[in-house]
Amino acid sequence: MLTQNLIEELKSTITELSAPGKGLLAADESTGTISKRFSALNIPCTEETRRDYRELLLTAPGISKYISGVILYEETLAQKTSQNISFSEILQKQSIVPGIKVDKGLVPLLGTFEENTTQGLDGLAERLAEYKKQGARFAKWRVVYAISKNTPSWQLIQTNAEVLARYAAICQGSGIVPIVEPEVLIEGEHTLAMCESVTEKVLQTVFNALHLHKVLLEYILLKPNMVVPGKNSPLQANPAEIAEATLKVILRSVPAAVPSINFLSGGQTPEAATLNLNAMHRLKSPLPWNLSFSYARALQEPSMKAWLGKGENTEVAQQAFLERAQFNSLASMGKIQF
Secondary structure, three states: OOOHHHHHHHHHHHHHHOOOOOEEEEEOOOHHHHHHHHHHOOOOOOHHHHHHHHHHHHOOOOHHHOEEEEEEOHHHHHOEOOOOOEHHHHHHHOOOEEEEEOOOOEEEOOOOOOOEEEOOOOOHHHHHHHHHHOOOOEEEEEEEEOOOOOOOOHHHHHHHHHHHHHHHHHHHHOOOEEEEEEEEOOOOOOOHHHHHHHHHHHHHHHHHHHHHOOOOHHHOEEOOOOOOOOOOOOOOOOHHHHHHHHHHHHHHHOOOOOOEEEEOOOOOOHHHHHHHHHHHHHHOOOOOOEEEEEEOHHHHHHHHHHHOOOHHHHHHHHHHHHHHHHHHHHHOOOOOOO
């Protein structure tokens, strides 16, 4: 059982993270991932350039109008700005909650058709205690599901649900709010209907596991994929169709006790991720949960392209980031008009 002190910690954090009109910035790319994104734009990937880029984002003027929390990578949580102030402290001064990605990446799941689960449960409680000392108040753990003729297997769906539930329970026992992130991947030729079917099965299995592990749903955030066709599907969908399919699945699968659902962008363009979120609010309101965003590339891509690793581009890059953040803030309230 969680102590009253832990519950009060979790309640305070969840209240701040689920503030209406705000969402999360996922700045938790691993060194390998951000290296690929920098390389595509001919930006050198060093500890210094990674720090400069993340400082650009976290010090953008007025960021707290649109962003309630930032998911950091382990390297970033330990880094300091050019003014020798920790990123965690910079965020706290702006009333933004620092968070931390805690999974250790994908590993093959034996007995499946080339499927992967996520590792990192060993020593998690000890790591959380250290992250908490550095200012982190919430955490994120991602699992993935690919759609193909043979996948996802029932073995993977069950395994991932168990891993997410164990992680979430450990987090709450440490006074850390867990983000539960089951991502059905956009890669493939699958239809909207297939993504809908798989996402519903995934979410229902995850919440069953959370219940069995006695995770308090009032103190978690869900970070799921939107229901979208595969990137290579010949049958694409418009925002209204995506909104309808996504809401159908989450209304069937996500208990109203969950305070906030913060969608991942999952390979969608920045514009599509914004319009699809907006369409959900335009389709049905009010909803049982705060419905918002937790985007990485969909918030960052324009700013990274504007920056290009050059200090003289910092201001225009920050403006590009703030513009995307503002659009998504409006979308999280269904306020984008056409």
